[in-house]
Amino acid sequence: MDVMMTALQPRGGIKTFFRYIYGQDCYSDCNFTLFSPNHGLSEFLDEHLGVNKIKVVSSPEEPLSFIKELRRFLKGRSFDLVHSHGFGAGLLTEVSITGFSLSHLMTAHDVFLDSQFHGGIGSAKKFAMARLFQRVDAIHTVTEDATENFRTFFPNVPGKRLYPVLHGVDTDYFANEPASELRALLGEGEDTRLIGFFGRFMGQKGFRTLVDAIERLKSTGFQPLPKVVTFGWGGYIREDYQYIEEKGLSEHFIQMPGTDNMPSMIKAVDMVAMPSRWEACGLLAMEVLSAGIPLLSSNCIGLREVVAGSPARTFRPGDDGGLANLIRAEAEQSSKQAFIDYQPIAVERFRIDRPAQELRALYDQLVGS
Numbered sequence: 001m002d003v004m005m006t007a008l009q010p011r012g013g014i015k016t017f018f019r020y021i022y023g024q025d026c027y028s029d030c031n032f033t034l035f036s037p038n039h040g041l042s043e044f045l046d047e048h049l050g051v052n053k054i055k056v057v058s059s060p061e062e063p064l065s066f067i068k069e070l071r072r073f074l075k076g077r078s079f080d081l082v083h084s085h086g087f088g089a090g091l092l093t094e095v096s097i098t099g100f101s102l103s104h105l106m107t108a109h110d111v112f113l114d115s116q117f118h119g120g121i122g123s124a125k126k127f128a129m130a131r132l133f134q135r136v137d138a139i140h141t142v143t144e145d146a147t148e149n150f151r152t153f154f155p156n157v158p159g160k161r162l163y164p165v166l167h168g169v170d171t172d173y174f175a176n177e178p179a180s181e182l183r184a185l186l187g188e189g190e191d192t193r194l195i196g197f198f199g200r201f202m203g204q205k206g207f208r209t210l211v212d213a214i215e216r217l218k219s220t221g222f223q224p225l226p227k228v229v230t231f232g233w234g235g236y237i238r239e240d241y242q243y244i245e246e247k248g249l250s251e252h253f254i255q256m257p258g259t260d261n262m263p264s265m266i267k268a269v270d271m272v273a274m275p276s277r278w279e280a281c282g283l284l285a286m287e288v289l290s291a292g293i294p295l296l297s298s299n300c301i302g303l304r305e306v307v308a309g310s311p312a313r314t315f316r317p318g319d320d321g322g323l324a325n326l327i328r329a330e331a332e333q334s335s336k337q338a339f340i341d342y343q344p345i346a347v348e349r350f351r352i353d354r355p356a357q358e359l360r361a362l363y364d365q366l367v368g369s
Contacts, residue, residue, distance in 0.1 A: 001029060001363065004079040004102075005054070007036040008066065008088040012200060013109050015041070016283055017085070019048045020169060024356035030363075033079075035059045035070055036089075063092055070096040080367045085109060087129075090139075094132045103366045107140040110280050111149040111301055126153070133157050138366055140359065142167040142281040145302045163362055166305075167281045168352040174263045174290035175347050182229070182268035186254060193226040193331045195296075196269035198262070198284055199276065201235035206275035206298065208243060212320035213275075213327060215247050225252055226331055229269060232258035266291045271330050274298065277317045282306040286350040292343035294335050296326045310346065311338035 007014055022032065032054040034041075042056040057073060060066050070093065083105045084093040090106035097104060117126045133139070133154050140163050141147040147164040150157070183194065199205030210228060218225055230253065237255075244253050259265045266272060266287065271294040274284055279302035286306060288295045295312040297303055298319075307314060313330065315322030 001080045001367065002031045002078065003033070003363070004074070004077075004082045005032055005034045005036075005085065006059075006070065006082070006089045006093045007034065007085040008059075008061070008092065009086060010034075010036050010039075010041050013280070013283060014085050015044060017107070017109065017167070018045060018054065020167075020352045021356050021359060022054060023049050024353055024360075026353075026357050026360040033057060035073060037061050063088075066092050067096045074100055074102075081105060081363060083107065083363075087112075090136060091129060091132050094135055103137045104135075105138045105140060105362065105366055106136050107142070108146055108150060108280065109142070111146050111278055112153045113278065117153075130154050130156055136161065138163055138362065140165060140362065142355075143302050143305045145305045146280045149301060165355050165358045165362075167283060167286075168350045168355045169283055169286045169290060171286070171290040171347040171351050174266070174287050175292070175343060177261065177263035177267070177291075179267035180261065180264040182265060186227075186229070188227065192224050193271070193327075194269040195226050195228045195327065196266060196272045197228055197230045198232075198266070198272065199274065200232070201230075201237040201240050203236075204277050204279075206277050206317065207240050209275040209298075209318055209320050209323060210273050211240070211244055211247065211249065211253075213273075213323040214249055214252055216320060216324040217328060218249065218252070222328060222331075226270075226327060227252050227254055228273070229254045229256055231256050231265065262287060263291055266293050269293065270334065270336075271296055271327070273323065273327070274303065275315075275317070275323060276300050276303055279303045285312070286346070289339070289342065289346035290350060292336075292340045292346075294330055294339050296323060296330065298323075306350075311335060311342050 034054050035057045036059050038056055038058040045054045060069055082097060082102045084090040085107050086109050134157055138161055143166055144164050147162055201207055244250055272288045274297045276298050278300050282303035285297055285303060289310055297307050297312045297314050298317040299314040300317040313326045315326055
């Protein structure tokens with residue numbers, strides 16, 4: 001099967017999706033071409049999936065140029081299916097394939113917010129988006145939460161075109177990798193609790209809620225005050241670390257480079273904080289639960305579905321007081337044994353081969369195989 005994929009912002013969850021899904025054996029007979037801004041994407045895919053498993057064709061980022069170049073690329077070429085990743089790519093791809101006889105599958109990697117459609121311009125944008133979404137042959141959502149969110153904002157899109165498939169991760173990898181020697185590297189004693197933050201430095205990930213929670217604990221005199229270890233760069237990291245400095249909390253936050261071995265770093269901390277404001281699907285939560293490490297999670301859309309039934313301690317999005325209380329409780333009496341007991345359940349529940357096979361079945365359905 002020859003699949004033409006598109007992406008407009010191939011970061012974070014989309015890159016992880018490519019890495020997890022298309023490395024599965026059920027796609028061994030597929031040839032993938034990805035029309036997307038590159039920015040090191042081809043090197044990432046070659047490293048994790050093998051050279052040219054997904055051939056990247058570098059695209060413009062400006063919408064009109066994206067449409068023009070994609071139409072030009074499609075002329076004279078034959079594909080069995082077009083698969084767009086993300087709302088932006090989905091809308092631009094649907095415009096681009098006008099006049100081509102191609103089935104179009106869109107994966108929704110995010111959710112919609114009311115703030116996106118305020119005012120007259122927002123209403124006009126929503127109307128135009130609705131018309132285009134109604135033309136897409138199938139829309140793949142990664143949680144039931146994300147499906148319901150899409151239905152709420154675009155109720156005129158036929159329900160039969162929505163295909164919810166709970167995403168997954170390489171659970172064996174997260175279960176079996178040993179912990180790193182992070183504590184020794186940092187020179188921290190066993191009495192200091194380490195909190196891992198593995199999200200991007202974006203408003204969606206709620207990092208400042210965690211900063212405010214540490215400030216609350218400090219103001220109450222809680223000792224020993226935990227230290228937060230963050231990983232990676234980019235986003236608003238400069239602004240967020242300036243925020244930490246302004247609050248006088250610099251000694252309680254440690255910035256580490258990005259890691260190529262997430263399981264080892266997850267297992268090296270005492271707890272992971274995931275204070276997200278919204279998610280389409282909380283992949284990090286799946287990874288942490290598969291690693292058997294205590295998780296402090298907001299109960300936001302897309303994340304509450306993942307942590308339901310698990311031992312994760314939850315709080316409302318943005319509630320730094322609630323998060324502070326959970327950090328205190330976990331520091332005073334670790335719940336790690338409950339997470340170790342739940343780990344085999346998480347490994348089976350979030351195993352990647354299930355969503356990979358379900359998505360492949362959808363591919364076959366759309367091309368009539």
